[in-house]
Amino acid sequence: MAEVLRTLRLYGRLQRAAARGALQYRLNLLIGVVTGVVYQGSGFAFVWVVMHTFPSMGGWSLREVAFLYGLRLTAHALYVLPFSSLIGLEWLVREGELDRVLLRPLNPLVQIMAKRLGVGQVGDLLAGVVLLVIAVPPLNPGMILFCLAAVVGGALVEAAVSLALASLSLRALNTLALRAFADDLFSKFGSYPMGVFGGAARWALTFVLPVAFVAYVPASVLLDRTGELIVPAPVACGSPLLGVALFALAYRVWRRQLRHYQSTGS
Amino acid sequence: MIRVESLTKVFRRPRAFSGPLGPLRTLVTRRYDERTAVDGVSFEIPEGEIVGYLGPNGAGKSTTVKMLTGILTPTDGLIEVGGRVPWRDREANARAVGVVFGQRSQLWWDLPLIDSLRLVGDLYDVPAARFTGSLRRMCDLLGLDDFLHTPVRQLSLGQRMRGDLAAAMLYDPPILYLDEPTVGLDVMAKQAVREFIAETNRIGRTTVVLTTHDLADVEALCRRIILIDKGRVLFDGGIDDLVTAYAPPRRLVVELADDETRAFEIAAGSSIPELIARVSAEHTIRDLSIHEPDLESVIKRIYAESER
Structure with a gap:
């Protein structure tokens, strides 16, 4: 427990230091947030136009699609916000930055996460939460809890895939294109x-x-549409847990690959 | 303090394929390029010693240091640092060692130096009172006060290196690894770095492993050197022993009346006055000097021999 608290405290300190560093480039920061909102706004504007031309999409109303869109976007932003520096892992490996991380007495993944806060994603998060709030169907307290768990679970699913693929760059493989x-x-x-x-794609x-x-x-x-899923309803209800399981698995892959890290010459 | 036995590191890189699906092919095929960087190295370093770890580029120096710090996992062999296996117990090992890479700073680039030092204090759980004391000592020893509040990216190389040394020793690690700490520094800065290392070793009994290309560093600081090339140990012992064992003969260098300079090797055990008499019988000598072999020529000779 003390170790967890220490890790959280240090994550906070390192993240603040990274933010102080980033604040030296204020304009950069502002542009990041603004483009995030504009980019995601344009994505949803596209859906809105489509839905006005065809009133439903796969039997879902505009409001339902908006809710789904918001849920995905919020989960995505929640994953990128802390994990954005994972995107630059190849660079960290190539520049020997990972050596520096491995010299410190703190979990390497936590240190990498603390290198940067995905401020560009604050825009995504805002857009996602706004959509969610506008389009949310009437929910009972239990469903609200499920909704929150679903957002975290969804973020963990994306984080797991990203982490597992990024781990391979520790073995001098470039997986940037694959991850993109x-x-x-x-x-x-x-x-x-x-x-x-279609069936196969689905x-x-x-x-x-x-x-x-x-x-x-x-x-x-949440929209009471489990009938059309290709997984049984109980599995669907457990979907937030899948995120936790996948992330745990991805973390094991990461630890294993770290043993195979080869550093750079110099 | 440090024990290394038959340490070996083989780098295995997956062969890279080009083209749009190249990364995927690299991922699924099992073709590797192998290179042995460290090949059965053994040595022991007792507490409080300063050892020079020397070798030409690509000899395996940095790879050894990276295995000692736990960054790299050895392919084979044994390492123990203060009773711990670095790669297995990386975080505990990290607390016991300070590391300075001359080529790469450990400091936070965009922040004032003091912020970096504070973060290092946090990372190594240095209590506030001890931190203040340590910081004061580092400032006095390294003269950091003038640029403590300057962002690291604005520091000169010499200032940055002093900052890096402070960051490495702030938490009083019993072991210090220095990888080319004086590379690119001017004479004064080099001197400051050497004095700091000697002082740290004298006061705190810090064990120091120093890799460098600058033999003046070695002569100023180390009594023992380990010489490696192509991943193998060529020599391990005192500098004096190295010079006696491998020194090329001393040379008598004479400047002749017609501005010509000539050098004569002085064979071991031969008489120098006799040699001078013989030379002056044939030539008119204007000036003469006897050249002692320096460490550099000794090391050159060892590398040359290992090439054969």
Whole structure:
């Protein structure tokens, strides 16, 4: 317990130091937040236009799609906010920054996470939460708890995939393109009702890369649409736990790959 | 304090494929390029010793240091630092060692030096009272006061290196690894760094492992050196022993009347007056001097021999 508190305290201190460093480039910071809002706003504007042309999408109303979109976006922002420096892991490895991390008596992943706060994602988070609040269906207290768990679970699913793939760059592999591809799949296909996709794509997006579990499956539970899922309803209700399990697994992969880290010459 | 036995590190890199699906191919194929960086190195370093760890570029110096710090996991062999296996017990080991890489700063680039030092104090759980004392001592020893509040990116190389040394010793580790700490520094800064290392070792009995290309560092600080090349130990012992064992003969250098300079090797046990008499019988000598072999020429000779 003391160790956990120490880790949290140090994470806070390092994160504050990183923020102080970033504040030296104020304009950069501002542009990041603003483009985040504009980018995500334009994404939803696209959905809005589509929905006004065709009143429903895979049987879902605009409001329901907005809720799903908001759920996915909030989960995504919640993953990127603390994990944004993972995106630059190849760079950290190549520049020998990881050596420096490994010299410190603190969990390496925590140190990497504390290198940067994804301020650009504050825009995403804002856009996501606003959508969620506008489009949320009437929920009882239990469902509200499930909704919060679903957001965290969804964030953990994305974090798990990202961490597992990033681990491979510790073995001098460049997985940036692969990760960008996975990220793209999450954002392109995670925000819409899966019913609009064909059977094979839907199956792959559920069982190969668990895109469906980030938002579509829990949103179906909250909107009482579990009947159209290709997973049984009890599994759908347990979807937040899947995020926890996948992340635990990804963390094990990370620890293993860290043993194989080869550093740089010099 | 430090015990290394038949330490070996083989780097295995997956062969990279190019093209759009290259990374995927690299991932699934099992083709590797192998390179042995450290090849059966053994040594022991007792507490309080300063050891120079020397070798040409690519000899395996940095790889050894990275294994000693727990950054890299050895392929084979045994390491013990203060009774711990660094790669297995990385965090505990990290608390017991200070590390300075001359080529790469450990400080927070965009923050004032004092902030970096505070963060180091936090990371190593240095209590507030001890931190204040340590900081005072570092400021006095290294003269940090003038630039304590300057962002690290604005420091000169010499100032930055002094900051790095302070960060490495702030939590009083019993062991200090220095990887080319004087690279690129001017004469005065080099002197300051050497004095700090000698002082730390004298007062705190800190064990120091120093890798460097600058033999003046070694001559100023170390009594023992370990010489490696191609991942193997070529020599381990006192500097004096090294010079006696490998020294090329002393040379008599004479300047002749016609501005010509000539050098004659003085064979071991031969008489110098006789040599001078012989040379002056044939030439008119204007000036003469006897050149003692320096450490550099000794080491050059050892590398040259290991090439063969």
